[in-house]
Amino acid sequence: xxxxxxxxxxxxxxxxxxxxxxxxxxxxxxxxxxxxxxxxxxxxxxxxxxxxxxxxxxxxxxxxxxxxxxxxxxxxxxxxxxxxxxxxxxxxxxxxxxxxxxxxxxxxxxxxxxxxxxxxxxxxxxxxxxxxxxxxxxxxxxxxxxxxxxxxxxxxxxxxxxxxxxxxxxxxxxxxxxxxxxxxxxxxxxxxxxxxxxxxxxxxxxxxxxxxxxxxxxxxxxxxxxxxxxxxxxxxxxxxxxxxxxxxxxxxxxxxxxxxxxxxxxx
Amino acid sequence: xxxxxxxxxxxxxxxxxxxxxxxxxxxxxxxxxxxxxxxxxxxxxxxxxxxxxxxxxxxxxxxxxxxxxxxxxxxxxxxxxxxxxxxxxxxxxxxxxxxxxxxxxxxxxxxxxxxxxxxxxxxxxxxxxxxxxxxxxxxxxxxxxxxxxxxxxxxxxxxxxxxxxxxxxxxxxxxxxxxxxxxxxxxxxxxxxxxxxxxxxxxxxxxxxxxxxxxxxxxxxxxxxxxxxxxxxxxxxxxxxxxxxxxxxxxxxxxxxxxxxxxxxxxxxxxxxxxxxxxxxxxxxxxxxxxxxxxxxxxxxxxxxxxxxxxxxxx
Numbered sequence: 001x002x003x004x005x006x007x008x009x010x011x012x013x014x015x016x017x018x019x020x021x022x023x024x025x026x027x028x029x030x031x032x033x034x035x036x037x038x039x040x041x042x043x044x045x046x047x048x049x050x051x052x053x054x055x056x057x058x059x060x061x062x063x064x065x066x067x068x069x070x071x072x073x074x075x076x077x078x079x080x081x082x083x084x085x086x087x088x089x090x091x092x093x094x095x096x097x098x099x100x101x102x103x104x105x106x107x108x109x110x111x112x113x114x115x116x117x118x119x120x121x122x123x124x125x126x127x128x129x130x131x132x133x134x135x136x137x138x139x140x141x142x143x144x145x146x147x148x149x150x151x152x153x154x155x156x157x158x159x160x161x162x163x164x165x166x167x168x169x170x171x172x173x174x175x176x177x178x179x180x181x182x183x184x185x186x187x188x189x190x191x192x193x194x195x196x197x198x199x200x201x202x203x204x205x206x207x208x209x210x211x212x213x214x215x216x217x218x219x220x221x222x223x224x225x226x227x228x229x230x231x232x233x234x235x236x237x238x239x240x241x242x243x244x245x246x247x248x249x250x251x252x253x254x255x256x257x258x259x260x261x262x263x264x265x266x267x
Numbered sequence: 268x269x270x271x272x273x274x275x276x277x278x279x280x281x282x283x284x285x286x287x288x289x290x291x292x293x294x295x296x297x298x299x300x301x302x303x304x305x306x307x308x309x310x311x312x313x314x315x316x317x318x319x320x321x322x323x324x325x326x327x328x329x330x331x332x333x334x335x336x337x338x339x340x341x342x343x344x345x346x347x348x349x350x351x352x353x354x355x356x357x358x359x360x361x362x363x364x365x366x367x368x369x370x371x372x373x374x375x376x377x378x379x380x381x382x383x384x385x386x387x388x389x390x391x392x393x394x395x396x397x398x399x400x401x402x403x404x405x406x407x408x409x410x411x412x413x414x415x416x417x418x419x420x421x422x423x424x425x426x427x428x429x430x431x432x433x434x435x436x437x438x439x440x441x442x443x444x445x446x447x448x449x450x451x452x453x454x455x456x457x458x459x460x461x462x463x464x465x466x467x468x469x470x471x472x473x474x475x476x477x478x479x480x481x482x483x484x485x486x487x488x489x490x491x492x493x494x495x496x497x498x499x500x501x502x503x504x505x506x507x508x509x510x511x512x513x514x515x516x517x518x519x520x521x522x523x524x525x526x527x528x529x530x531x532x533x534x535x536x537x538x539x540x541x542x543x544x545x546x547x548x549x550x551x552x553x554x555x556x557x558x559x560x561x562x563x564x565x566x567x568x569x570x571x572x573x574x575x576x577x578x579x580x581x582x
Contacts, residue, residue, distance in 0.1 A: 107281070107282065107285055108285065108289075110282055110285075111282055111285035111286045111289055111557075112289065113560075114282065114283075114286050114557040114560045114561055115286055115289065115290065115553060115556070115557050115560075116516065116518075116522075116553065116556040116557070116560070118522060118523070119522055119537055119549075119552065119553060119556060120290075120293075120553060122522070122537075122538075122541055123293075123294075123541065123549050123553065124293065126541050126542075126544060127294075127544070199407065203409055206409060206411075207409070207410075207411060207523060210411045210523075211526075211538065211541070213541070226411065226412060226415070230415065233415055233418065233419055233423065234419065234423045237419050237423075240412070240415050240416075240419075241416070244409060244411075244412030244415065244416070245412075247409045247412060248407060248408055248409060248412060251407040251409065252403065252404060252407035254407075255403050255406055255407045256403055259403060
């Protein structure tokens, strides 16, 4: 059973690497310029010239999907970083400090977990009308709780270990113990949380953009491409199929990696 | 046991207070706050905004505003909707049956898929492989995209099912009613079944390794009996908790599905109110969603205590 798991995560890692490379290299590998219009070929079905078809302005969909990848992947990756950083801090402080600080932070975490995530994010986004960096921050702010809980549990168990007692005995300061002995110990949990957070970040961004409160056109993101495609679903289905497929594949790859990292650890 | 449940109930109150404080803070700290819908309207003059601010009590200190809002909320005074001026509670309550119908259908469908998948995956590696892949795919599937694809396929191309809406009571019969339910319920059920089958598989695997299963096997209980009776019943408490927690999330998480299929539930009310920045409705929705989560968590805790005597002794 080990063999397929490793190849599964390899395939997923490769897929993510290709996607990120394609996103970075978008200006070079895209078949057309980002905003090139082919007015003779509007609403064109997928063809040799336009493998993914064209939209209502005659823009090449493959090009837009590639440029959209930059926005969607960046939001997924950076929001995951934000959420994991917040989660790591909250979890580590709660787990290490204990007492009322722990109680306070964990009750706040519980409360955040009770509030329906997507609707809260939608309300925030509708009110703030965020720029892309702001959006990243908002997505990170509503998705740190799982990481915080996992990190806290890990920190609490690490605190009981002998090497912590040893470090304390030789006079290491509390911040040093946390930085040198505790944080490295929670990295596996953080790794799983991060990969899952990337997938969730991409899903949240695309859901927001799908409802028109996320990334605003003309900046392409996979979510807002779907939003625009919604009304012409029956006549030009390709406009919705390809951006959605990209979201699906990316999230699938992230979850597959998180899944196999998690299982390797628990084995 | 009642004492344990009572203790949880007491803990739920401060939790909900923190939730309400968080939501209130969020709404009032964002630029414009509850008035932002008016701020952008060029027909509303600055002096009107100032007058609204005073009449809505927004000029008072924030703690005072919070307390008066909380007091009103607890008493069932959730304010009035900007959209049609009706009480927010009436608007939410009239949408609840449709949401419950959809969630109920989705949960039944998801259980019908997840229970056999999870049970067999625990003992049959081939089933495990297939359902494992299906589950990761199901969890990764963007709900709105899946919904659009189903609409395109079954309503657009094949024309077998209505693409959206919910038929009214009784007038066109059960078949019409069910046909409207199929697509949105499938979308919700796919994600639920994916997660549930994996949880059940893990719980079943742990149980199947327990000594009492070996003992039952030695007494000559059939493999079938072991799996479906001894193991499943032991895995049930954990599984029930997961199911109830996910359902509590659905109470508000069906926002996307309801809105795409124009299902007249609370989720689509939320999306409509979002476009209008109808904050009274949005806040009530988020508060009710949180209350649903807290309540169902409590119910799950109580159920587990009731189903599994070991937890009573441990607590």
